[in-house]
Amino acid sequence: MFPIVSFHVHIKPITPRFILPKASKTIQSHEPIIKSQNLKSATSVKKRRAKRIKTLVDSRNISSTRRLLTYVESGCLEDALHVFENMSDSSTFIWNMIIRGLTNNGFFQEAIDYYHRMQFEGVKADCFTFPSLIKACTAVFATVEGQKVHSRIIKLGLDSDIYTCNALILMYAKVGYVKDSNEIFEGMPVKDLVSWNSMISGYVLAGDGRRSLTCFNKMQADGLKPDRFSIISALGACALGHFLLNGKEIHCQVIRRRFQLDLMIQTSLIDMYGKCGLVKYAEGVCNSISQKNVVVWNAMIGTYAVNDKSFESFACAREMQENDNLIPDIVTMINLLPSCAKLEALAQGKAIHGYAIRKGFLPHLVLETALVDMYGKCGRLKLAEGMFFHMKERNLISWNAMIAAYVQNGRAREALEMFQDLRYEKFFPDEMTFASILPAYSEKALPKEGMQIHSYICKLGFATSTFISNALIYMYAKCGDLQTAKKIFDSMLFKDLISWNTIILAYAIHGFGASSITLFSKMREEGIKPNGSTFVSLLSSCSVAGMVEEGWEYFNSMKRDYGINPGIEHYGCMLDLLGRAGNLDLAKRFIDEMPLTPTARIWGSLLAASRHHRNVELAELARNHVLSLNHDNTGCHVLLSNMYAEVGRWEDVEQVRCWMKNQGLENTIGCSIVEYNSNTFRFTNHDKSQIKSNMIYEVLDIISRKIGKNQYVPDVTKFKPLDLLKKRDNAPFCHSVRLAISFGLISTSVGNPVLVRKNIRICEDCHNAAKKISEITNREIVVGDSKIYHHFRDGRCSCRDYW
């Protein structure tokens, strides 16, 4: 398939979830990603042509002005500049020539600089100067410069010049001031087809597909016939807003107007169908093109990529090289990288990176951002960081990619720091930023911090977005504020499947299984069809709330009633349920018989069940499987080590600890946090650093005496004296959760629940203590551990003592 050549790329073994139904779609490991002949850079045709023209022009006796014009028109910029700098004449005409030459050859800032020089030298700009100059300002997003130029145009009385206005329309739309574009457009005394096309295209540039189409229709109502430019832009609008019906209408128009052989229109049609999710239609258009160019192929590769057809996108890239002998370009790379990310095909991704370096594609803002994204999604955070921090130029999208990479790799702290840093840059967060950062808040924050980010979202006007609301529901639920999560859900104008899945999961996290099931019924009543994720939410809910029978019923109904094949996540939830029921043999058999390869999560679930039912042998087996999968899940090892300690197998404890040390794995330091007066208070075990420390310990002492201080210390007779000492150092009496609960009890008013968040799972001793504390203090205590929320009330916990 694709890029690169000088070495063969091997794709990593693909886990079952990535195998497509058709076996023919697999990538052959012996196939290089990019063919070798494509590595040879195309000899510079342009340079040779320029040389020819120069020889021709030099041999003739023509004026400098004519010579300048010829050089500019043939792209011989160096020669043009040389002639220009040696000319004695300094007319507006020759300045216009040089500004146009610079702009058309991509030297935008230089074009602006020459305009300044022109002003400095007192040469008056005219209506021919501005279109090229504005184009240059647009290209480099020189908003302020563009506005100054606009004032100058008004002063010179050129603001009704049709060419200049058309250029201004595009400039304002591209730099984010589409209202100004519209004002210019509406104020034009005479509009031509280009003016309409500029406005249609301007709305697309501004991301407003709906207004673009309105403009397209208005133009026709005004009696103007759309040309190929109008159609290409209008198709862009349909692609942007996923307006399939409008897109199809335009396709009909294309056929009626006999535009169907226009390659650019065909490309736009592929893109439109691709973005609207109609892959078959896109393929149809693509197949009808006899002479495809790279852009057509790229549009098709992009279509497959956005429609989750990663293998097809690779196959398409191969076909482009093998059948059409075309060389992949930067856009090909950019379109393929998401497919690498989807398949976690790191080798392919690296091969593309290597190819890009060899071809001299880097540095390139979009390509580098796509690489950050790919490395992040393939779990290579270091590579993503290396890419991002070495980028010469970054925009909001690159920042979003890096923030998302941190979040996806469990580094919420770094993600939050980056989000703070963003404020020091010239960027304002957009929808994507919030969608990426909210999971980090879900991981780390408490309700007040969550509310702060929520109000920031409202301030920037993103609160009505379904996309963002879904992320907010999850964040509030994970922060412990289920009520606000539900409030947001209820107030949403448009709820999609993800909204329903999220609210069902929200209740699952808090152990309210019955509510999850009620919500599922409501969802069905509203005609929303569940998907695989819905069942992950539902089965988790059944598992957390101990609803074993209901869980089995939903698991069986997936395939039977909804045609959904259970995935590894569903098997994981069922295993949690079996673990809760206590039949470990059945759980083990369930793993042996399941049709998918067990993952670390599956073995982790068995390990948790073994811990709960004190089966050390099975726990060892589960941990060995986790080890064989090369998974660095610290929790598994700590769990086993604790089990060994509980039965007094101290040598084994030491062995696990030593092994962890050798592997460079550190035991996560447990900490619990409580919010009080908008401040977050953090406690570690035996913490005495808080201001109210004395009071906290006094309260803890009173409580402990009431619930029986030694009641939950494991049987000490099993311990060796030295180990007993060690154990006492870490006595559950002073565990961070209890310190946090004590602090919560004295700092919150009676009647309100005490909310504590913990970074690791709650231990059995503290779980028992929390139940007792809720009983004797008559307070609701809510402890969110790394997986679920425990609601302690009247001596009972919502998890029914299984977690």
Added chain:
DNA sequence: GTAGGGTTAG
């Protein structure tokens, strides 16, 4: 003798 609108991209 000069100028403006278009395809694929995170």
